[in-house]
Amino acid sequence: MKAHRFITCLSASLLTMGLLVSCADKESRSHGEEKEHKVGASHGHGPVEESPSGASFKAGKGVTVTEESKKLLQVQVADVIEQKLPRSIQFSVHVFDEKHHHSLNQEDHSGCDVHGSGFLSADTETFAMPGQSVRVHDHTNSPLGGRVLKVQKALALGETEIVIGISNATGVLKPGQFLSARIDLPRNEAVTTVPQSALLRCSEGTFVYVVNGSAYLRTPVKVGTEDTEWVEITDGLLTGDSVVTQPVETLWLIELRAVKGGGHCH
Secondary structure, three states: OOOOOEOOOOOHHHHHHOEEEOOOOOOOOHHHOOOEEEEEEOOOOOOOOOOOOOEEEEOOOEEEEOHHHHHHHOOEEEEOEEEOOOEEEEEEEEEEOOOOOOOOOHHHHOOOOEEEEEEEOOOOHHHOOOOOEEEEEOOOOOEEEEEEEEEEEEOOOOEEEEEEEEOOOEOOEOOOOEEEEEEEEOOOOOEEEEEHHHOEEEOOEEEEEEEEOOEEEEEEOEEEEEOOOEEEEEEOOOOOOEEEEEOHHHHHHHHHHHHHOOOOOO
16 A cells, blocks of 8 residues: 655755745735745744745746755656556455355355455446455555455445455454555556655645746646556646656645745645
8 A cells, every 4th residue: 555645844854954934925016916925044034035045936836946945955856757557456454254244155265264355446346356366464564465255336335345365364363453455457558657756645635746947836636556656647747747756845835834824734
């Protein structure tokens, strides 16, 4: 399961640099230009509006940082690429004893000594089939092997339930325990992908910072399959775009403080 990164508002990079964002809006410029919020380096005399190590944010344009700041923050970018990323089905499994509400055929027990069930999302249920291999991880992240035993609608809930058998798990797993499970399926077609480190997940949604000329523009995206290094982008980016892979949390903090005067991220 992909560990979703939730953002802490005290970015180590920002604290190291001492960059501060002015919480007050600047007066509107002539001819109705949008307000631009400046970030400067603090030297013990309060925020500096403009400095060689400053940054700025402008709605519709994004976050702009000076060349010096890019070096200090170690800003890195990567191109959006097409590749054959295997489709994955991820779900939670609840371990049960043999008195489950779905009866299991005798052959279903072959090679499986523990069983569990979970529910599939609507966009993945059609890809799951009996006999598929399943990778299961417990709370210690120890891997266990298993296979799909049943995929069927649960009449009471109107959802699709998946029942799996787990091998060599007696004494390791107990009834009532919850596990994370994953089924990897081959896929022939290439899909749009970015590095995992480019994703920004917060209470407002999932985003990436796209290179927008000299700025970095926060852009909403929809994600599909994920692995430890790459994530499929199903909407929001095109091949040939470039995205920031480091430090996305710092860019978000700069923008957040410029627009809202600070606040908590989730």
